[in-house]
Amino acid sequence: MAMTSAPSSVPCALSVIVAHVDPGVSLERCVAALDRACTDLHAEIVVVQATDSPADPAPASCTPLRTLHVRAGALVPQLWKHGFDVTRGECVAFTLANCEVSEGWAREMLSALHAEAAGVGGPIECAPDLGLVDRAVYYLRYSAFLPSRVVDGLVSGEIPGDNAAYRHEALARHRDAIADGFFEVLFHVRLRRDGATLCMRRGAAARFWGGVSLRDAIRHRFAHGRHFGAWRVSEGQRSWWQIGLAAPVVPFLLALRAAGRVVNSTARRWHFVSALPAFLVIASAWAAGEAFGAVRGAGLR
Numbered sequence: 001m002a003m004t005s006a007p008s009s010v011p012c013a014l015s016v017i018v019a020h021v022d023p024g025v026s027l028e029r030c031v032a033a034l035d036r037a038c039t040d041l042h043a044e045i046v047v048v049q050a051t052d053s054p055a056d057p058a059p060a061s062c063t064p065l066r067t068l069h070v071r072a073g074a075l076v077p078q079l080w081k082h083g084f085d086v087t088r089g090e091c092v093a094f095t096l097a098n099c100e101v102s103e104g105w106a107r108e109m110l111s112a113l114h115a116e117a118a119g120v121g122g123p124i125e126c127a128p129d130l131g132l133v134d135r136a137v138y139y140l141r142y143s144a145f146l147p148s149r150v151v152d153g154l155v156s157g158e159i160p161g162d163n164a165a166y167r168h169e170a171l172a173r174h175r176d177a178i179a180d181g182f183f184e185v186l187f188h189v190r191l192r193r194d195g196a197t198l199c200m201r202r203g204a205a206a207r208f209w210g211g212v213s214l215r216d217a218i219r220h221r222f223a224h225g226r227h228f229g230a231w232r233v234s235e236g237q238r239s240w241w242q243i244g245l246a247a248p249v250v251p252f253l254l255a256l257r258a259a260g261r262v263v264n265s266t267a268r269r270w271h272f273v274s275a276l277p278a279f280l281v282i283a284s285a286w287a288a289g290e291a292f293g294a295v296r297g298a299g300l301r
Contacts, residue, residue, distance in 0.1 A: 014043040014106055014165070015089030019079040020097040021050050021220075025211035030097045031059040037106040038063045046087060047097070048079040075223055077161075077181030084171060084182065093165035094182065099124070099206045101163075108203035109165040118170040118196035119188070121159025122204030123147040126271075134210030135271060136278035137217050140286075142208060143258040143272075148265070154199045158185060163206040170196060183224075186231055214278065218285040225289025230297030232290075243294035250290070251283035 016034055020027060027047060034045055045065040050072050059065075070082050080094050091113050095101065105122065112120035124142040126135065145160045161184030170191060171178065177190045188198060232238050255276065262268035272279075 012042045012044050012089045014038065014041060014091050014093060014110060015083075015087035015168075016043065016045045016093045016095065016106075017080050017083030017087065018045060018047045018095055018097055019076040019083075020047055021074070021076050021079060022098060022211045022213070022216060023051075024213070025097045027097050028059045029100055029209070030095070031061050031065065033100040033102075034095075034106075035061045035063050036103050037101050041106055041110075043106065044087070044089060046083045048083045050074040050079060075181060075220065075227075077178075077183045077224075080182040081178050081180075084178070087168070090168055091165055092168050092171055094161060094163075094184075095206065096162050096208075098211050099162060099208055102203070102205040102207075104203050105205065108201045112199055112201050112204070113165060113167055116197065117154065117199040118191055119159060119164060119166040119198045120204065121145070121161075121164040121198070121200050122206060123150040123200075123202060124160055124163050125205060125207045127207055127209040130208075130210045132275045132278050133214045133217060133282075134208075134212055135275035136282055137210070137212050138208050139258045139262070139272050139275065140221075140254065140279055140283055143261045146261060146268075147202065147205065149261065150200050150202050152199075152201055154197050158188060159198050159200060161185075162208075163204065165204075170194075180227075183227060183231075185228070189235075214281070217282045221282050221286040222289035222292075225286040225291075226293035226296070227289075229290035229293030229295075231293075233294045233297035238294070240294040240297065244291045247287040247291040250287035251280050254283045254286075255279060 018030060031045060043063050045061060045063050047067045049069050051069055068082055070079060084092060091110055093109055109120055124145045125147055126138045142160060174187060174190045177187050229243055233240050258272060262272045
């Protein structure tokens with residue numbers, strides 16, 4: 001792993017970790033938005049890139065910015081974990097190079113973490129001109145966090161790992177749970193077992209503007225599903241054969257769930273339906289990965 005500059009030992013209020021895993025995505029838009037959001041805050045930005053060739057140079061930023069380079073093929077949660085290892089913020093936020101945060105994003109995150117929760121997430125909107133693959137990725141991953149569905153307050157469900165922040169001490173206390181990468185669902189289980197809470201804030205909004213190829217979307221969802229399937233078996237949530245038997249219908253269940261979230265919006269409904277073939281392909285990669293991970297997690301070959 002290479003790093004552009006040595007980390008400072010001086011603590012700050014907020015560290016923002018940006019995972020840059022899609023080679024066709026520029027950092028400029030993401031970093032510019034974070035820079036605006038962090039104006040007058042004692043913050044830092046840590047960009048972690050998965051590369052096998054020279055990566056994009058770090059964009060200009062008034063907020064202190066460092067860039068780390070890790071092996072090509074690393075998953076987003078693994079990039080986030082490398083970033084966390086060098087952060088010095090009292091609070092730590094996670095996002096993607098594919099996302100653009102709102103101007104009030106950082107202050108909303110910090111306000112929630114200081115007031116009520118160990119972790120906070122915000123809604124994720126989609127850019128209006130996304131292609132079919134990016135739309136499929138958006139509805140598969142973020143339909144639960146549509147701005148129209150988010151209300152301020154504590155939540156019993158999930159918050160979006162791609163637009164979330166946590167108290168540093170909570171992350172550090174469960175460092176073993178993120179040793180293989182910051183997979184937020186797994187981490188949230190540990191947080192709640194410890195009595196901690198999660199919340200959502202509408203003002204901590206981000207916009208997903210894509211840049212994902214179909215090949216990379218399939219590869220990433222398969223790898224994430226594999227990790228999740230192995231974890232579910234290890235936690236005793238499901239047996240390997242239950243996950244395997246369910247795999248063929250999982251893509252359709254995910255599609256029905258997403259459809260239910262957009263059915264009341266004519267614009268979103270057709271936005272989703274036109275991307276449905278790509279959605280089912282990518283969701284099938286997740287289901288196959290989950291089944292494969294469950295079998296491997298059960299010690300079978």
